[in-house]
Amino acid sequence: MALINENYLKLPGSYLFAEIGRRVAAFKAANPEANVIRLGIGDVTRPLPSAVIEAMHAAVDEMAKSESFRGYGPEQGYSFLIEKIIENDYAARGIKLDTDEVFVSDGAKSDVGNIQEIFGVGNTVAITDPVYPVYLDTNVMAGRTGALGGDGRFEGIVYLPCTAENGFLPALPAVKVDMVYLCVPNNPTGTALPKAELKKWVDWAKANKAVIIYDSAYEAYIREPEVPHSIYEVEGAKEVAIELRSFSKTAGFTGTRCAYTVVPKTVMGYTKAGEAQQLNKMWNRRQTTKFNGVPYVVQKGAEAVYSPAGKEQVKATVDYYMTNAAIIREGLKSAGLEAYGGVNAPYIWLKTPNNLDSWAFFDKLLGEANIVGTPGSGFGPSGEGYFRLTAFGNRETTEEAISRIKTRLKL
């Protein structure tokens, strides 16, 4: 009899976006004349940079001829891309990496989901709260948790609350933790960790032989000089941190799929007997066994992100979104709302007025201003009373949304 992985049954349904869809549909049915603006979407809207388009066309043409056709590539990614990543994203910041420390993949979501496989099931995991749900869900699936409690927290997971009260800076765990996920800049709060804060985490991990899984998918949005672009800017991080990056939000690759994960050869995990093992070797084994690399055409597109034209085009797109972010953030503030994030990230995290719960504010914003956002409680218990807006819309719609918030929202 084929038994299932019963850990899956611990997960509640994917309620958040389904419920948003249901409420929006009901509102539209009741108000067919309303022009609903979506500022809840976590997906980019600007086209791929033209340097990427040109590179992809050229790569497609290569696939059309026997002489230049590419079959299986290295599971870890082509060296033409890995070398560009190291040169631009790391060496330029004084970080030295070997080519076999960078693993190109089809997305940060895949890497976030898969990286936990190389760790023991008995490890205690810490996550910041609120946070991108994949960190938690994949550890539930792997059996690193107990059941979901009535308080919205899974037994066995260490939640690190990040709220306005602590400036969205997670405190070091008070209990034993073996793996911690840090998302910097953060989805959903839009906040980042300055170098001094990050150093506390690196020191903590070294002292505890813990591993930091550092998701910096939104690195391209960092503007403040005190926020490191890579955790490896912090001394000692190469002994304890795995860093995940993506082309999705940097260069519009959400529908094109390319990301990478850095696993320095100096990061160790341990056997129960206490013997140190290179996580780099384990991740290499995982990827070569269960993955067959990113499409050649896509890797050529990603390579073009690092060309002079590509860099300029990517910067223009990120600037476009960040101007949206400033419009939203300042607009909310001038409307009298408390708003966070939006400075080093494309997300704006607002405190709901009058202590409304997240869903009540969702209904209010939809009903009064015809704007769809994302209830903060969908990202974890400490997201209750908050709400996420994103900067990925177009300029006109973003401006219209803020104008409505100022004029139509009854505060």
Add this chain to the structure above:
Amino acid sequence: MALINENYLKLPGSYLFAEIGRRVAAFKAANPEANVIRLGIGDVTRPLPSAVIEAMHAAVDEMAKSESFRGYGPEQGYSFLIEKIIENDYAARGIKLDTDEVFVSDGAKSDVGNIQEIFGVGNTVAITDPVYPVYLDTNVMAGRTGALGGDGRFEGIVYLPCTAENGFLPALPAVKVDMVYLCVPNNPTGTALPKAELKKWVDWAKANKAVIIYDSAYEAYIREPEVPHSIYEVEGAKEVAIELRSFSKTAGFTGTRCAYTVVPKTVMGYTKAGEAQQLNKMWNRRQTTKFNGVPYVVQKGAEAVYSPAGKEQVKATVDYYMTNAAIIREGLKSAGLEAYGGVNAPYIWLKTPNNLDSWAFFDKLLGEANIVGTPGSGFGPSGEGYFRLTAFGNRETTEEAISRIKTRLKL
């Protein structure tokens, strides 16, 4: 302290292709004038069909404009592709599938590697022997085995020998088995299971509430009418079988990455308490949590495989490889060797002459005919004494290789 997944330590190094590389390099160093032909490669060499090239160019152009840009797509794949898959690969053979029973992915290797996650760790797994190593390795990593024994077999795995003695037809397990991997047409033996054999497996799975993971990545190479193109041609299979397909060997997508897995809603797994659970729902949860879909450009390319021009071009490429297969198979036979496969698959499996072991024949073939193949023992203990050649080379090289085997190999 971050503990590792110690199951990884049970795996031996990826020895096979590294050792082949080492021996070829040593041979070339000693014989710099030798013109070495590689017939060991499991990768395609013909370019992408022009219908695919055109569709990919058009899709790249869509990504260049805001109006037609595509961000995140459905994790399960776009319906434009899923509908074509169902219509052409299933409905045309009388098999009815719903669109939510087909999951598009970045490769059969990924799906083969990941599908075991939805199953309990305590299940007993059976694999045919010899076979594609990913079935075994991913179950070792998941902890469904004990240690590797001195006989080359992992404790806890049920090996089903497939040799010339039993006509490469695996016998039903004599012990309790919960999950079985069948690769049809088979890599490496190049043989297939006729419908009557497959029916035994479906009946066995139903009687035992077991699940068949049916890898038919080489389906496009089936020529004999008694070999089903899908396991769902067998009555009852939709209750017990998950089927994996790929565009890799069909349409030259090894470097372009697209595949799909069919999980009918009628296939059940069970809780320890005996409650039936839809594996379709579990796989959907796995894919939506840990995967973000296949690039839009690639899915448009895969869709074009089903256009009238695409079908014709794919058929021409498969015919090309199968002509190579016939040349190899008949050439080996006329050279006095025992050869199997190559009729419904691009692989030819030969019995080594004079009871040479697989590596001894490797050295003999390389030394006398300057041809590189793959030692059968690399695919499992029952592959010892066999050797794999593939039909994916070009015509001229394939003919030259056979001519050398006939004239230079000392039998």
